[in-house]
Amino acid sequence: MTGHRPACPPIPADVYTRLERRIGRCHLNQRLGIEHDFEARIFGQGRTFFHIENWNRLHTLLRRLLKLSLLYRPGQRAARRIEIRRNEFTLPHLPEAFEGYTLLHISDLHLDMAGDLPDALIRAIGQAGHYDACVLTGDFRARTFGPYRGAIDGLAQVRTHIDKPVFAILGNHDTIRMTPEIEDLGIGVLLNEAREIRQDGASIFLAGVDDPHYYRADNIEKAADPIPQGAVSILLSHSPELYRHAAYADFDIMLCGHTHGGQICLPGGIALTLNARCPRAFGRGYWRYHRMQGYTSAGSGVSILDIRLNCPPEITLHRLSRHRLSKGGCECGGGKG
Numbered sequence: 443m444t445g446h447r448p449a450c451p452p453i454p455a456d457v458y459t460r461l462e463r464r465i466g467r468c469h470l471n472q473r474l475g476i477e478h479d480f481e482a483r484i485f486g487q488g489r490t491f492f493h494i495e496n497w498n499r500l501h502t503l504l505r506r507l508l509k510l511s512l513l514y515r516p517g518q519r520a521a522r523r524i525e526i527r528r529n530e531f532t533l534p535h536l537p538e539a540f541e542g543y544t545l546l547h548i549s550d551l552h553l554d555m556a557g558d559l560p561d562a563l564i565r566a567i568g569q570a571g572h573y574d575a576c577v578l579t580g581d582f583r584a585r586t587f588g589p590y591r592g593a594i595d596g597l598a599q600v601r602t603h604i605d606k607p608v609f610a611i612l613g614n615h616d617t618i619r620m621t622p623e624i625e626d627l628g629i630g631v632l633l634n635e636a637r638e639i640r641q642d643g644a645s646i647f648l649a650g651v652d653d654p655h656y657y658r659a660d661n662i663e664k665a666a667d668p669i670p671q672g673a674v675s676i677l678l679s680h681s682p683e684l685y686r687h688a689a690y691a692d693f694d695i696m697l698c699g700h701t702h703g704g705q706i707c708l709p710g711g712i713a714l715t716l717n718a719r720c721p722r723a724f725g726r727g728y729w730r731y732h733r734m735q736g737y738t739s740a741g742s743g744v745s746i747l748d749i750r751l752n753c754p755p756e757i758t759l760h761r762l763s764r765h766r767l768s769k770g771g772c773e774c775g776g777g778k779g
Contacts, residue, residue: 621633679697683720699738710752
């Protein structure tokens with residue numbers, strides 16, 4: 443069903459030990475075992491039955507059809523025009539010290555999908571303006587299995603252009619083996635963990651869960667438990683599919699990606715598929731579920747095919763405020779490719 447696939451090298455003993463200290467033997471062995479058995483499956487596993495990213499024959503067919511329709515080259519150019527979107531979260535209980543605090547949100551980078559994608563992302567970051575920290579909501583690698591050196595090298599290029607603290611989570615394309623090398627770039631990877639961010643004597647909390655979509659390695663209870671009741675809390679989840687769990691765990695904000703906004707859409711941005719079990723309204727942009735606010739990034743990269751149609755890639759600046767100041771909006775950045 444999956445055909446021949448390149449294998450990840452066995453995990454070195456020192457990497458295993460380092461990860462075991464971080465996340466515990468149970469979580470690590472579960473993640474490695476699921477990766478070994480299921481990472482290249484087309485059907486079954488995860489929260490959706492069908493995984494188009496692993497069906498190589500379908501990829502070839504789609505590519506040929508798009509080339510015949512003369513949409514392929516325009517789609518490639520569109521995939522390099524990364525927009526800078528701006529969003530505002532209103533939190534009445536936000537500490538005054540964090541008024542205007544801004545997070546740069548980048549998702550679904552897929553940096554080894556094409557050699558020029560890191561450059562397109564770097565251009566967009568350079569035009570983003572001020573932010574206080576950066577969050578990466580997973581999917582650094584193009585494939586869901588096999589070597590990942592290209593993704594790490596691309597991430598290293600991008601990291602040198604981010605001069606603020608960076609926090610990340612893993613997506614369904616990412617192996618747990620990548621974690622130490624990502625952290626060696628000065629990126630804090632949150633694996634069902636929370637971090638306190640302090641400023642002028644006040645705090646907010648940033649939590650992150652391991653991939654909830656395919657590996658289902660998320661543990662939202664473990665991530666939420668260290669957060670004091672009443673504190674402002676932000677959850678990073680690769681997929682929006684955890685929205686109910688996050689809301690009832692009292693998170694104020696949930697930042698996610700995974701859907702690519704559809705990537706290939708009908709005119710008007712109507713997604714053909716979102717590959718996530720959630721309301722379509724949660725598939726892209728700002729949304730709300732009960733008290734919790736959320737934002738699903740359309741992603742900066744591409745998956746399966748090196749194109750975008752009627753669905754621009756994005757990076758997003760999320761501004762935190764005690765009072766609603768504006769409706770937000772979008773400004774376009776990045777090169778023309």
